[in-house]
Amino acid sequence: MILDNSFIHFWFRSASTVLVRYLLFASITFLLFYILFKKQLWFRKIQKKLPKFKDYKRDFGYSIVSVTIFATVSLIVFYYLKPYTNIYYNFNEYSNLYYALSWIWIFFLHDTYFYWIHRWMHRPKWYRKVHLIHHKSTNPSPWTAYAFHPFEAFLEALIAPLIAFTLPVHISSIGLFFLFQIGYNVYGHLGFELYPKGFHKTWIGKWVNTSVAHNLHHKKFHGNYGLYFLFWDRIMGTLREDYDISFEETTSRNSKP
Numbered sequence: 001m002i003l004d005n006s007f008i009h010f011w012f013r014s015a016s017t018v019l020v021r022y023l024l025f026a027s028i029t030f031l032l033f034y035i036l037f038k039k040q041l042w043f044r045k046i047q048k049k050l051p052k053f054k055d056y057k058r059d060f061g062y063s064i065v066s067v068t069i070f071a072t073v074s075l076i077v078f079y080y081l082k083p084y085t086n087i088y089y090n091f092n093e094y095s096n097l098y099y100a101l102s103w104i105w106i107f108f109l110h111d112t113y114f115y116w117i118h119r120w121m122h123r124p125k126w127y128r129k130v131h132l133i134h135h136k137s138t139n140p141s142p143w144t145a146y147a148f149h150p151f152e153a154f155l156e157a158l159i160a161p162l163i164a165f166t167l168p169v170h171i172s173s174i175g176l177f178f179l180f181q182i183g184y185n186v187y188g189h190l191g192f193e194l195y196p197k198g199f200h201k202t203w204i205g206k207w208v209n210t211s212v213a214h215n216l217h218h219k220k221f222h223g224n225y226g227l228y229f230l231f232w233d234r235i236m237g238t239l240r241e242d243y244d245i246s247f248e249e250t251t252s253r254n255s256k257p
């Protein structure tokens with residue numbers, strides 16, 4: 001690999017994009033839920049306590065490391081290996097229907113990859129050496145979204161080549177998908193539930209991962225391994241038994257003090 005100006009430009013552009021997205025989503029949600037409207041929204045706080053400053057500081061530090069790793073993997077996949085990927089740039093190469101269906105494929109692929117990698121990282125050896133960094137936040141906040149051990153950050157970043165080298169996907173799908181990914185990741189670690197009461201019992205809500213579900217994972221350490229959906233958790237029997245009652249308790253609270 002030759003370190004030329006285009007290489008440096010691409011890496012910094014990738015790192016800046018990931019960093020700005022992380023800071024944008026984490027900062028706005030933290031400002032709204034933890035500072036400006038904390039009192040008004042407290043009835044939707046899943047754990048009735050706030051993380052400590054050292055938790056925010058630790059999560060932010062590891063997130064910056066994760067951003068550099070994401071940018072490096074992006075450099076390899078979308079710069080050096082670009083000619084060999086299945087990414088297409090002309091909308092006319094495939095139909096609009098295919099474009100829409102490719103989104104389903106991307107979400108299914110990422111959710112499946114995340115579920116099984118996540119379960120694997122909960123094996124005792126890898127949990128102690130790697131995944132424990134993320135689980136130090138037993139009461140997660142928006143800053144926890146990218147707080148990974150470097151090796152876990154690398155594994156997380158491998159979704160990029162998985163998408164790029166499987167079914168053809170338009171370049172816009174990738175960019176928008178990663179934008180949605182950080183947004184939903186921040187929601188999952190928000191510490192507040194946004195979905196309405198009874199959502200978890202609806203025909204679609206029973207398959208959708210929620211902030212309550214992932215918060216239970218951080219608090220209890222086991223079960224609820226999914227990212228966007230609860231599909232694999234339900235199929236594999238890893239959905240926590242206390243999920244339904246926890247969701248109901250969180251969303252049934254009165255907003256009035």
